[in-house]
Amino acid sequence: MKPSRTSIRRKLVTAMMLTSTTVLVLTGAALILYDVASSRRALVHSLTTRAEILAANSTAALAFDNPDDATRVLAALRSDPSTVMAALYDRHGQLFANYPSHRASTAPGSAPVRMGSWFEHSSVVVHRPVIEDGRTLGTVYLQSDLRALTGRLRVFTLVVLLAVVGSVGVAFALSTWLQRGIATPIGTLAEAARRVSEGKEHSVRANVVSDDELGLLAGAFNEMLGEIQQRDAALRGSEARLRQLNGDLERRVQLRTAELEASNRELEAFSYSVSHDLRAPLRHINGFADLLQRQSRANLDEKGRRYVETISESAKHMGALIDDLLSFSRMGRSEMQQASVNLERIVAEARATLSVDIAGREIVWQVSPLPEVPGDPAMLQLVFTNLLSNAIKYTRGRTPARIDVGATADEDEVVVYVRDNGAGFDMAYLDKLFGVFQRLHSAEEFEGTGIGLANVRRIVLRHGGRVWAEGKLDEGATFYVSLPKEVAGERQNREAA
Amino acid sequence: MGELRRVMLAEDNLKDVELTLAALDEHNLANEVVVVRDGAEAWEYLCREGRYAARPVGLPAVVLLDLKMPKIDGLEVLRRMKSSEALRSIPVVMLTSSREEKDLVESYRLGANAYVVKPVDFERFIAAVKNLGLFWAVFNEPPPGTVRRAA
Numbered sequence: 001m002k003p004s005r006t007s008i009r010r011k012l013v014t015a016m017m018l019t020s021t022t023v024l025v026l027t028g029a030a031l032i033l034y035d036v037a038s039s040r041r042a043l044v045h046s047l048t049t050r051a052e053i054l055a056a057n058s059t060a061a062l063a064f065d066n067p068d069d070a071t072r073v074l075a076a077l078r079s080d081p082s083t084v085m086a087a088l089y090d091r092h093g094q095l096f097a098n099y100p101s102h103r104a105s106t107a108p109g110s111a112p113v114r115m116g117s118w119f120e121h122s123s124v125v126v127h128r129p130v131i132e133d134g135r136t137l138g139t140v141y142l143q144s145d146l147r148a149l150t151g152r153l154r155v156f157t158l159v160v161l162l163a164v165v166g167s168v169g170v171a172f173a174l175s176t177w178l179q180r181g182i183a184t185p186i187g188t189l190a191e192a193a194r195r196v197s198e199g200k201e202h203s204v205r206a207n208v209v210s211d212d213e214l215g216l217l218a219g220a221f222n223e224m225l226g227e228i229q230q231r232d233a234a235l236r237g238s239e240a241r242l243r244q245l246n247g248d249l250e251r252r253v254q255l256r257t258a259e260l261e262a263s264n265r266e267l268e269a270f271s272y273s274v275s276h277d278l279r280a281p282l283r284h285i286n287g288f289a290d291l292l293q294r295q296s297r298a299n300l301d302e303k304g305r306r307y308v309e310t311i312s313e314s315a316k317h318m319g320a321l322i323d324d325l326l327s328f329s330r331m332g333r334s335e336m337q338q339a340s341v342n343l344e345r346i347v348a349e350a351r352a353t354l355s356v357d358i359a360g361r362e363i364v365w366q367v368s369p370l371p372e373v374p375g376d377p378a379m380l381q382l383v384f385t386n387l388l389s390n391a392i393k394y395t396r397g398r399t400p401a402r403i404d405v406g407a408t409a410d411e412d413e414v415v416v417y418v419r420d421n422g423a424g425f426d427m428a429y430l431d432k433l434f435g436v437f438q439r440l441h442s443a444e445e446f447e448g449t450g451i452g453l454a455n456v457r458r459i460v461l462r463h464g465g466r467v468w469a470e471g472k473l474d475e476g477a478t479f480y481v482s483l484p485k486e487v488a489g490e491r492q493n494r495e496a497a
Numbered sequence: 498m499g500e501l502r503r504v505m506l507a508e509d510n511l512k513d514v515e516l517t518l519a520a521l522d523e524h525n526l527a528n529e530v531v532v533v534r535d536g537a538e539a540w541e542y543l544c545r546e547g548r549y550a551a552r553p554v555g556l557p558a559v560v561l562l563d564l565k566m567p568k569i570d571g572l573e574v575l576r577r578m579k580s581s582e583a584l585r586s587i588p589v590v591m592l593t594s595s596r597e598e599k600d601l602v603e604s605y606r607l608g609a610n611a612y613v614v615k616p617v618d619f620e621r622f623i624a625a626v627k628n629l630g631l632f633w634a635v636f637n638e639p640p641p642g643t644v645r646r647a648a
Contacts, residue, residue, distance in 0.1 A: 272597055275594065275597060276564075276565055276593075276594050279594040279615075280510060280512075280513070280594055283513070283516070283594060283615055284512040284513070284516065287512075287516040287519075288512075288516070291516070291519055294523075
């Protein structure tokens with residue numbers, strides 16, 4: 001048996017038994033009390049009547065002072081065994097006659113002062129006057145034991161007790177039978193709840209057929225379980241879908257990653273191949289052109305010598321293009337270092353690097369204080385070397401050349417500008433400025449491969465920043481680089497690059 | 498000055514061989530240059546095996562190794578040389594057209610003495626060969642322990 005079921009059954013039976021037993025016992029007690037009271041009343045009444053009869057019969061004996069007569073009258077009491085003692089007193093209160101005559105000592109020698117009837121110890125007493133024609137002749141004293149009363153009380157109590165015990169038995173049988181109507185459905189409900197909570201089986205139903213609150217409870221319970229089961233199924237379904245989606249996504253990511261890795265490897269192999277295989281024939285062109293110049297110079301005419309020189313120069317230029325392209329490709333793939341970069345030092349180092357190009361030039365520099373930004377020091381070094389190199393290159397022919405470097409900052413980013421008074425550019429070609437191998441000037445005017453600003457753009461984008469420029473033909477150009485103050489993820493940079 | 502010992506040049510490209518020889522010649526390098534065409538041949542020469550089983554005893558004063566070669570590449574030859582007790586002390590110069598950092602790092606990791614990116618510029622190429630390759634060959638001052646050919 002499950003403890004919970006035992007408990008509700010026992011509680012119900014206990015409650016019913018306690019109630020019925022209490023009621024029965026109280027009723028029995030009331031009955032007994034009532035009976036005791038009425039029996040005593042009846043006893044007193046009968047004793048009083050007897051005393052009155054005795055008084056009536058004893059007037060003559062008292063009036064004529066005949067104690068023997070009185071004793072005879074009293075002896076009639078023999079017929080009632082419950083009368084323990086009787087006595088007659090004369091009008092002076094002196095004992096006149098008593099009963100039983102042979103035990104005279106039990107009667108008080110003189111009449112008690114108290115009149116009427118009362119209970120005393122285990123007996124009842126009546127003491128009343130003997131009156132004839134309004135004259136008090138004496139008093140009669142009657143004492144009866146309670147034998148009849150207690151006998152009756154015993155029988156009555158026994159009957160009541162038997163009735164109570166019988167009723168309790170019937171009540172127990174009834175309550176045991178009646179509690180089933182409540183305890184059984186509750187037990188069924190509890191069993192169902194236990195199976196749900198232990199086994200997590202929401203398919204369980206409480207099989208309770210009842211039109212009362214328990215039936216309602218079971219119905220609500222079943223409905224709730226149904227709801228839970230339904231939601232559980234829905235949850236499981238969406239969980240499975242989610243897991244599948246996740247799996248799909250993961251597979252797709254893996255596939256994409258593998259594809260990306262493969263294409264990255266291909267790209268790497270490609271650039272490796274370019275740097276080896278494309279360079280070798282160039283080296284040969286250049287090398288043999290050089291040998292030709294050294295060894296057969298005398299056999300060549302002016303035109304021939306110019307041809308050989310052109311071959312050499314073209315080979316060198318192509319070499320430079322290949323180098324730049326490779327560095328540009330590497331810049332997009334290489335891992336970024338993260339450090340706090342002092343832009344002022346970067347600019348100073350860039351100027352030092354470019355000191356050879358500045359030799360013999362008159363340049364007025366104005367470099368304002370620059371902040372520190374997070375980024376890759378080597379890459380940012382390249383950015384500013386490129387920008388300053390451009391400024392120096394395109395101010396060739398200006399005397400003096402002016403180059404200003406400065407910065408503005410807001411909450412999120414630092415904007416550094418490099419301004420020159422050089423050749424400038426036509427804003428119409430702005431979109432070509434930062435393209436790979438895009439040039440706005442001829443090679444005769446200004447040398448270069450057209451990779452510098454493309455590199456600048458790629459590096460700045462990888463830092464999460466932007467590049468833009470303003471310029472006017474023959475009046476100079478200003479290049480702007482914005483760099484975020486917080487380290488930006490590589491996400492947007494990859495997207496852009 | 499003692500007798501000049503050989504220089505071994507491992508290079509698969511004939512044009513590069515010719516250019517290198519011309520550069521060495523131009524600088525009046527008196528050493529005999531042994532040219533091998535791939536890594537396997539270089540290894541046979543160094544070990545006096547196979548087709549070089551009958552070559553005179555002695556080791557080159559310096560080895561110029563091209564990185565990319567058929568069969569066994571330059572890095573592998575370098576690795577084998579540096580793992581060999583007898584060959585470990587021969588100076589090795591890696592000659593390559595590659596500017597790839599990983600090649601350079603790998604070469605030095607394996608114990609190369611120098612790494613020369615063959616520049617497109619022939620003048621610089623010659624300067625590089627002269628500075629690095631000829632240093633050991635011309636002055637004939639091999640690291641201690643190198644077996645000297647009998648005079």
